[in-house]
Amino acid sequence: MTRxxxxxxxxxxxxxxxxxxxxxxxxxxxxxxGPLTRTDFVRYAGAGGDLNAVHHDExxxxxxxxxxxxxxxxxxxxxxxxxLARWVGPDNIRSFSVRFTSQVWPGDELTFSxxxxxxxxxxxxxxxxxxTLSIVNQSGQEVLRGQATALVSxxxxxxx
Amino acid sequence: xxxxxSHGQKSxxxxxxxxxxxLAELARAFHDDDPVxxxxxxxxxxxxxxxxxxPTVGVLADHWREGGVHELIAIAGxxxxxxxxGEISWEYMQPLRxxxxxxxxxxxxxxxxxxxxxxxxxRLATVETDFVxxxxxxxxxxxxxxxxxxxx
Numbered sequence: 001m002t003r004x005x006x007x008x009x010x011x012x013x014x015x016x017x018x019x020x021x022x023x024x025x026x027x028x029x030x031x032x033x034g035p036l037t038r039t040d041f042v043r044y045a046g047a048g049g050d051l052n053a054v055h056h057d058e059x060x061x062x063x064x065x066x067x068x069x070x071x072x073x074x075x076x077x078x079x080x081x082x083x084l085a086r087w088v089g090p091d092n093i094r095s096f097s098v099r100f101t102s103q104v105w106p107g108d109e110l111t112f113s114x115x116x117x118x119x120x121x122x123x124x125x126x127x128x129x130x131x132t133l134s135i136v137n138q139s140g141q142e143v144l145r146g147q148a149t150a151l152v153s154x155x156x157x158x159x160x
Numbered sequence: 161x162x163x164x165x166s167h168g169q170k171s172x173x174x175x176x177x178x179x180x181x182x183l184a185e186l187a188r189a190f191h192d193d194d195p196v197x198x199x200x201x202x203x204x205x206x207x208x209x210x211x212x213x214x215p216t217v218g219v220l221a222d223h224w225r226e227g228g229v230h231e232l233i234a235i236a237g238x239x240x241x242x243x244x245x246g247e248i249s250w251e252y253m254q255p256l257r258x259x260x261x262x263x264x265x266x267x268x269x270x271x272x273x274x275x276x277x278x279x280x281x282x283r284l285a286t287v288e289t290d291f292v293x294x295x296x297x298x299x300x301x302x303x304x305x306x307x308x309x310x311x312x
Contacts (some may be wrong), residue, residue, distance in 0.1 A: 015196050017207040033191050040189070047185035049223030052230075073245050074219055075189065081215035082192040090212040090256075097249030 016089035021153040022129050027115045031083045034109035034138075036071060041106075044075040071104035076135055076144055083112050084133065088150040094128065098146040102137075109138040114146075125154045171235055171266040174224045176291065178213050178260045182223070186214055198258065211258035218250060218302040221264040221289055235268050236285035238308040246284065247305040254299035261294040269303075280310020 013029065041055050050072045053060035061069045077098045085093060104110065114133035121127045133146035180198050187197035195202035196212070203211040225231045233240045256262075269286035276282045284307055291300040 015194070015206050015208075015212070040191075043185070044189040047182065047189040047223075048219040049225070050219075050229055074216060074248070077248065078186065078214065078216040078219070079190045079192070082187075082190045082197075085212075085215055086192070090215065093215055093252055095249065095251050096215050097247065099247045100245060 013086060015086055017091065018089065019092050019126055019151045019153045020088055022088070022116050022119070022127075022150075024116050024119055028083060028087050028113055028131075028133070031112040032109060033076075033079055033112070035107045036104065036110070038069060038106050041069060041071050041075065044072060044078070048072070048074055048078070050074060068106060070106075071108075073098070073100040073104075073144070076104055076110055077146075079110070080112050080133060080135055080144065080146060084114065084131070084148055084150075087114075088129070088131075088148075088152065092151040094149045094151060096146065096148045098133075098144050100143070101145055102141055102143045104137065104143050108143075110135050110143070111137075114148075119152070121154055127152050127154045169235060169268045171225075171231065174221055174264045174266075176220050176224050176262040176264045178217060178220070178256065178258050178262065180211075180258055182220055183211065183213060183217075183258055186217065186219075190214065200258075203258075209257075210255075213256035213258065213260070215250060215252075217256055218264075218289065218291060218300050221266070221291070221302070224264075232266065232287050232304060233306060235266060236271065236287055236306055238283060238285060238306060242309045242311070244307045244309065245304065246307040247303075249303045251301040252299075253301070254293060254297050256293075256299060260299070262291040262299065264289050264291050276310035278310070282310050283308040 045056055055072050112135055114131050116129045117132050118130040119127045129150050129152045131148040135144040136142050184198040187193055196206050222229050233243050266289040269288050271285045274282045287304045289302040293299040
């Protein structure tokens with residue numbers, strides 16, 4: 001495959017500033033990334049500073065008994081974080097947590113999903129949304145499970 | 161689960177500036193190359209009072225730490241050959257903006273042990289990093305759980 005650069009597209013949706021209106025069951029806009037390449041891993045190694053050789057040096061990875069290099073968890077966690085920010089607004093995220101459940105390999109295609117599991121109304125017309133997040137690969141295997149809380153606009157309030 | 165006693169150890173504070181080059185690198189690495197993440201004009205057009213940082217920007221502490229994530233592993237006293245990054249979480253207290261000068265301090269939390277499914281004793285270390293901004297406000301807290309697999 002002759003790819004000179006990794007895909008760097010973004011959706012046309014503007015990044016929200018103020019709390020957005022969300023209801024229970026609302027879903028993260030569907031997002032996919034991949035097939036991921038070694039170049040994607042190297043680019044993130046440089047950006048984020050994870051120079052663990054098992055993520056970029058095939059020789060080291062194979063000596064460790066792995067089939068090839070694999071992606072840093074923080075790369076797909078970061079991709080998910082940006083997609084969460086695009087949904088609820090970066091300043092409205094109160095917490096974000098992820099657990100890495102399986103490795104990501106070159107060639108993997110990731111699908112990002114999430115939905116609001118609960119809304120907790122505040123007195124000021126806002127609410128806190130509890131959000132469950134997940135990333136699966138092309139085989140349907142989950143590689144990351146996540147949770148987030150975000151400040152959102154109350155269901156029936158006219159705020160903001 | 162058993163508990164160990166070696167927690168509380170802290171790293172030297174790390175200066176972690178949220179500069180434009182790093183923010184552009186992260187946006188591209190995350191396949192989200194929208195200039196709102198690194199251009200003042202684009203952020204202003206979107207309605208932001210500055211350029212917002214991505215939610216996982218706290219990873220830059222590893223970029224500025226001499227030994228990268230290896231230093232976290234060293235702080236926790238784990239064997240780097242057997243360590244997996246199990247979990248990470250972030251709490252957000254203040255908006256994060258390009259131009260912020262964050263100071264990150266990492267402290268070793270609890271270390272617990274657990275019998276691994278494939279034999280050997282696993283160790284789980286929690287490492288907590290606080291990011292204080294140029295106004296002295298705690299802006300971001302990051303918690304990493306490192307898993308050291310048991311010796312087979």
